[in-house]
Amino acid sequence: MKIGVFVCHCGSNIAGTVDVAGVAQAAKNFPEVAFATDLLYSCSEPGQEAIVQAVQEHDLDGVVVAACTPRMHEPTFRRAVERAGLNRYMFEMANIREHCSWVGKDKDANTRKASDLVLQAVEKLRFDRPLQAKSFDINKRVLVVGGGVAGIQAALDCADGGLEVVLLEKTSTIGGKMAKLDKTFPTVDCSSCILGPKMVDVSMHPNITLYAYAELESVEGYVGNFEVSVKKKATYVDWDKCTGCGLCMEKCPSKKAYDAFNEGIAPTRAINIPFPQAIPKRAVIDPTYCRQFIKGKCGVCAKVCPTEAIDYEMQDSFVQEKVGAVITATGYDLFDYRKYGEYGGGRYPDVITSMQYERLLNASGPTGGHIQRPSDGREPKKVVFIQCVGSRDKSVDRPYCSGFCCMYTAKQTILTKDHIPDSQSYVFYMDIRAPGKMYDEFTRRAMEEYGAQYIRGRVSQVYPYKDSLIVRGVDTLLGSQVEIEADLVVLAVGAEASRGASELAEKLRISYDAYGFYMESHPKLRPVETNTAGVYLAGACQGSKDIPASVGQGSAAAAKVLALFSKDQLESDPQVALVSQARCVGCGKCVQTCPFGAIQLAEDRAGNPKAEVIETVCQGCGLCTVTCPQSAIQLQHFTDNQILAEVNALCQQAMEESFES
Amino acid sequence: MSPELSYAYYPGCSGLSTSKDYEISTRAVCRALGIKLQEIPDWSCCGSTPAHTVDHVFSAALSARNLSLAEQMGSDTVITPCPSCLTNLKVAAHRMEQEPAFQQEVNRHLQEPCVNTVQVKSVLQALIQDLGPEAIAKQVEKPLSGLKIAPYYGCIMNRPPEVMDFDDPENPVAMDEILRGLGAEVLPYPLKVECCGASYGVARKDVVMQLSGKLLDLADSLGADAIATACPLCQMNLDLRQDQINAALKRSFRLPVFYYTQLMGLAFGLEEKDLLLNKLNVPAGPALAKMQQAAEAAAEQDAQTKEQ
């Protein structure tokens, strides 16, 4: 075997604390190394070309690159060796940056360690064998989870691109938070006027199957061939019959049900269609308030429904869907405004959340778009907005900026002035974060044209006094205390990961951060991919973001899926388990161990039981290889012999020395 | 009754003078509830505000001495009525726990080193958590029905939360629960933990006039008959200085300011010698008379409905 070794400088990243030329020199004496050199940037075009040329000139059989982490550039170099005519698995990487040059300052020690790591890679490469990827068919359907604006955009783009789309929404209508908003910054255009048509498009599109009031039960399979089970929660109304006429809602005697769509500012009926433009426009019974469920009698809706759609006996049901890719667009939830006792959210009726305020402003909201105080229905004249409620505050474990609260608060001050011309808005803020296009101009307009008074500082306390709320805080620019007698206090609550985000992530086998937001594969270069092949992200589930950014990501995720599906077949990863028929005794231990159900027992020609790996299901975790008492099952590219060669390379010398002394 | 509760007891200096009524009523109420208070022998001043503004080690040593004495009594918990003493004892114990070097330094000043094993609680915390509101309500003989009370905790009883570790730091409810158990009407008083001005009364009286004035104003606007407090300094600012506040703000508040233990004693039917209501500057009489009248009217109505 003829091995080539390439030691990378990575500019000064590695060369700064490692003698790279020295490592290359040392490598020349390693077994079967026919060529060794150092390269300034091995991942650059000239770097890759040098590798290709060396392979051809020196007739190399395998290549070791000593550089950065394989997470970043293993695919790059595998492609390079392939261009040179080698099998892509006749390649090893030694990580002498993250594991060496970046962690130690002692150049001599680093150089020795880097040489050891290169030796380790060379020894492994001596046992490497060419592996061939197999091809398999792709199921060109896509599942979109979450029907907010991000999910809607992703679904429409995929559907327009000719893909069959399954759209899953937890609540009884799509639209997400945007459907609740009154107007949107920075143009102050009506939210439902721009979202409504898109929602209708979803319901009309021949390529989209919508499951509302449904959740993802389980996911199996892998990129190209996922099998998902969808749980359709019982609505107690047969949606095939329901026409959305709303008669049931009118007649239902249970009038104190919690109205999630209106953020609880007014009650609704036990049977409910959240808003007139809902998609689908279908009724759902909330059994926690329905008299038929609580008391066992009522049945009013069943009597009045002209299509006999009501079904109190309905149970949850399940449907199976096969898809090739998944886009996760589950959005965010709002910080619990009761957590700051000093603001009195939840205790004083006239301290409300920003989302509740959107519903008060909205013409289709419970007050018909008239701003009224929840306590007495009076029109407020002085409105105080408090920003960063549950953002940028370590004490409530929310150190991050939610990004959109500065902007929507400015919008709400403008709308307040539009609704009540003789009103005055006050905004307590920490900093104004308005980096988008036309955003800073927008916040300026709120101050300059609409006269909103911005006070830089935090509020220490809100308390009711006679008919008003006293808001006490500090103006850090003036260095003085301020006290405002307000009629209404609006808390600009920040974004949190949506409830149930972590459970969903575990089903999809994607990772999430400490706050429950989903992790992209690379924060800069792979913003809508996850580390699980075939699963993509869009919108606020990946981190708080506004509508333009959410829509952008929705389209980006759709483009990724369309690119994935532009081929008819995908290549499977050959780094999977393989059974040696000669060694296998058919004990079945591996079958029990495999967490993915990738191993089954079959019979050989003589009728003896033998384990068999389903290559497309195997994830290459290697659990079976340590379970097998016969060492009959081996993970390709990580066989016992290959791993032991690495161990020996690092330990043999040390062991011999310790025996000598 | 539950197994007998017994504590090492730290009365604090003000309990012997300005807040004697708090001290006496605390002891009387505990006696009535079967709680044993063992006064720490030879206890000394906690240093109050002046000590820790000058020297943290010295201030902690004053508290540590008392904690050490409690350890020598074999007690595991010290309770004190005064939030200021409570803060000093708790801050000393907290910091000694966090920083062993600090504890060593503190102990250099002490004859008997403080091992820092005793827990420190307010009497209020012991009453609500160890005894429980039901046991207190059971002791009531003369319910305070009809008495509208604004519960005022003062700013240091519950804060900073990481040291005091008791009740909600922004909206405490322990005293509310007790008062409700006594039959009183507890008003939703939003300035429960607001500062009264504390010892600014000496240096900048105008500050206390403003801050305590605001507290009285809010209680008055809510229709309170009285204020209940758990702190000697708050009580002094609100009660003893009420006339000064009236003069400064051109108002005419007449709100009696009780220690919550006095109200407990009243409801338990204890005698004046255990309550020292006569020590209040704003007399309690009118408020109590109003309560009496309300009770009589209610009783009469009750009798009438029975007759019919």
Ligand SMILES: Cc1cc2nc3c(=O)[nH]c(=O)nc-3n(C[C@H](O)[C@H](O)[C@H](O)COP(=O)(O)OP(=O)(O)OC[C@H]3O[C@@H](n4cnc5c(N)ncnc54)[C@H](O)[C@@H]3O)c2cc1C
């Ligand atoms: C008060 C307020 C005002 C705002 N105003 C503006 C504005 O004027 N302009 C602007 O650009 N942005 C504004 N925003 C931000 C805007 O709401 C978000 O940018 C946008 O809603 C993000 O869209 P999304 O689809 O990612 O998430 P969401 O709108 O949260 O939608 C997520 C959807 O997924 C569903 N879902 C969640 N979990 C699951 C699950 N497990 N299974 C199935 N479905 C699930 C949810 O029910 C929901 O329908 C405002 C935000 C607030 C709080």
Ligand code: SF4
């Ligand atoms: S009455 Fe029947 S058809 Fe009309 S909305 Fe209700 S369930 Fe649907």
Ligand code: SF4
């Ligand atoms: S059965 Fe339930 S949902 Fe139907 S009308 Fe009665 S309370 Fe309303």
